[in-house]
Amino acid sequence: MNVLVIPDKFKGSLTAKEVIKSITAGIAKAFSSAKIHSLVASDGGDGFLDAVSGNKVIAKMWVDTVDPLMRPIKAMYLLDSKSKSAYIEMARASGLELLTVQERNAMRTTTFGTGIQIKDAIQKGARRIYLGLGGSATNDGGIGLAKALGYSFLDNLGNTLEPIGSNLIKIAKIEKGSSYDTLNNIAFFAVNDVDNPLFGEHGAAYVYGPQKGVDRKQVQILDDGLVNLHKRAKEQLGHDNAHLPGSGAAGGTAYGLKTFFDADYISGIDFILKLGKVPDFLEKNKVDFIITGEGKIDAQTINGKLVKGVLGLGKTYGVPVIAVCGKLDLDKQQLNALGLNTVLETYESSKGIDFSMQNASTLIENLIFSFFDAINK
Template sequence: MKLLLIPDKFKGSLTSVEVSKAFIAGVKKSGIPFSSHYIKASDGGDGFMNAVAHYKACISVQVISENPLGRPIQSYYLYNQESNSAYIELANASGMELLKPEERNPMLTSTFGTGLQIKDAIEKGVKNIYIGLGGSATNDGGIGIAQALGYSFLDKSGNRLLATGASLSKINSIDDTDVFEGLKQIRFFAVNDVNNPLLGKDGAAHIYAGQKGATKEMIKELDLGLRNLDVVIFDKYSFLYAELPGSGAAGGVAYGLKSFLGASYCNGIDFILELSGVNDLLTKEKFDFLITGEGRIDEQTLHGKLIQGVLALGVRKNIPVIAICGKLDIEKKELKKRGIYDVFEIQDSTKSLDYNMQHAADLLTAKTTEYFGLLLK
């Protein structure tokens, strides 16, 4: 049996490499003869730069930036000299993990720090900039990034607003007279990990802001604020990008990158899989199963996350996909209806969340041994 492993991390407990090692240990214990190949992947969210560095020769560029609440931090991005490209991970300067749980509030946070990284790359002469989205602490529609590059957002009285979620509903006009020189000569790519639109029940605020510390009232206000931003941008530039799949990524950052920087959208998993050379691999070798997984599989998993990308790859290449997760929050029959061959969760339901996260590797190995052991019977 030949297995191709393309798992995501189990956030807070296992890296994708650790997931693969625990899985392989489990298959070995089952006694089933097998060989395996591991692909390091990312959907454009957390781990984007690690995945890029795994496949491309890059140097790390250090930058003094700001965290989502404006505190100075040491950050970095990757630079590839051959293609004169920078690879920036939104979470590196604007990520939720940079804040304590009690500090998380998308009304107050900003992507300005990521904008400083982009500005640094442009000043160094970079011509292609890829921004991996996901893991953000923000819901600012990308106005923080835009502000760092010279855009100003003004209220009805002409006062300059802070580039935060709370300011979205107050924006009356945009001043672009001081936009960073040479911006139009740069090619920008928003590497998305989701396909949600900007607005409404499936949009940036309603789907993601609650995870970032927003109350129900804040979510409503943030959605209204993004609607206002969309109106102001249409009045200024005649752009209509809110309904594009992916515009809701990272609290609307994808929408902002497209509106202010002319960015193209890239599907994150497709982007990384292309870098990995997996299509060439699958042309040369045949695999019995594709193995993927993440900490929690739910409805959102099927909206542009890594597992959806692996599933699409499996369908194209006619390889059944087995998914592993810490917790399954969607009916198994629903996943099978979408094309997944099988799925199993590793959690011990009699134990606490902390226990399951701390013992995730052992649980994954044990469940894998049990699963593949049944194939021998």
């Protein structure tokens, strides 16, 4: 038995490393002779830096920056001086987890702190910026990040706007800063695995706004603001990126990176899999199963998360994929469309979600053991 384990974190319960440990224990109970290979992965969201550092030797850099509400914090990123590459996880300075539930409000939050990290990396010699998107508390279209790197956003009276979600609708003029020419020599990469456009019913505000603390009316305000940002950028900068798949990632931060810094969109899971040399491994070894998973398999999984990327890997190499999750929120038809035939769910309605989250490690181990024990028999 040869098994490859590539799960995402179970948000609020287990890190990807802890999920791997539970899955490995379950397999080993059923098949003591099983060869188990694993990879700490990320789709570009939370855990991106762990995935990068788990696959290459790299320096950790700490910088004084601000959180989504502009409060001072210290945040870490990774710097590879040899290749002049910086790896920045948006969630570290602009993440939802930095705020209490009561503080979450995408009308008021900003990506400015992530921009400070990027600026620091460039000052330290980075010429390639890989920004892992996901887990953000923001819906500012990337204007906070852009402001930190020299852009200004003005209203129709010429006043400089604070780079927050509620001000997107007020933008009348976009001005490039004095550092614009320098930034032209920097290669930016927006690392993520969602395919949402910038605005509309499948866009940043409508799909992700509610989890960032905004109500239905505010979602509409934010969506209108993103439409306005796109209109101004198209008129004044000549860029038309709103409908590119992935532009809605991280509250439109992907759009901002593309529009203001000509970033390339790259798949987070493909990036990490290549970094971990997984395609090479699958070409050279016979693998019986690939096991993936995440805390909740739902509509966001369909839009492109780590699980979807691993399913693509299994299809390419003809290896069956098993997914384990805390909560399954897709019907059979959606699962079939996704190409996912075997899902192991820890949630039991009689015990509630809190029980599943608090006992995730044991529940995952037991589910995996039961699955492989049945095969063994």
